[in-house]
Amino acid sequence: MRKRFVLGSLAAAVMAVLAFVGAAVASPPQPVTITVPTTIEPGAVDNFTSNDGVICLSGTVSTEVRHFVGFQSGNQAQILLVKHFVCDAGTFDLLLRATLDFTTSDTVGTWTVIGGTGDYARLHGAGKLTGEGMGAIVLDEYTGTMHID
Numbered sequence: 001m002r003k004r005f006v007l008g009s010l011a012a013a014v015m016a017v018l019a020f021v022g023a024a025v026a027s028p029p030q031p032v033t034i035t036v037p038t039t040i041e042p043g044a045v046d047n048f049t050s051n052d053g054v055i056c057l058s059g060t061v062s063t064e065v066r067h068f069v070g071f072q073s074g075n076q077a078q079i080l081l082v083k084h085f086v087c088d089a090g091t092f093d094l095l096l097r098a099t100l101d102f103t104t105s106d107t108v109g110t111w112t113v114i115g116g117t118g119d120y121a122r123l124h125g126a127g128k129l130t131g132e133g134m135g136a137i138v139l140d141e142y143t144g145t146m147h148i149d
Helices: 002-025
Strands: 029-039 044-052 058-069 077-088 090-101 107-116 124-133 137-148
Touching: 044 137, 077 107, 090 124, 107 137
Parallel strands: none
Antiparallel strands: 029 044, 029 137, 044 058, 058 077, 077 090, 090 107, 107 124, 124 137
């Protein structure tokens, strides 16, 4: 009985140390702002810029998945998108949940990191999206936090 208690306590201590070490390796969340003049046409590849931080300062972005619902009202639509960002050191994907206003072409919503490759394979983050309709483009701004485990 005492042997089981000692082994159980030892296992718990090892797991606690491993949890602490894992948490110590993760980078702290950093503020991020990504700006994209998004072209409103299928297959478009746009350029993006970001503030100095977790991801690259610039690269390209495309829309990989698009699901458009709720447009029957004639006023707005709910859009689910997967945006694929490409940097020299890797790629990352964001899931966007946005509302599009048909009158202004403005968008508001949220985003979440759902995957990555290269330097961004362990990227995590989330935030808000605002977009200002400007004719053939929407000037999208993603704000939030990101970190790499």
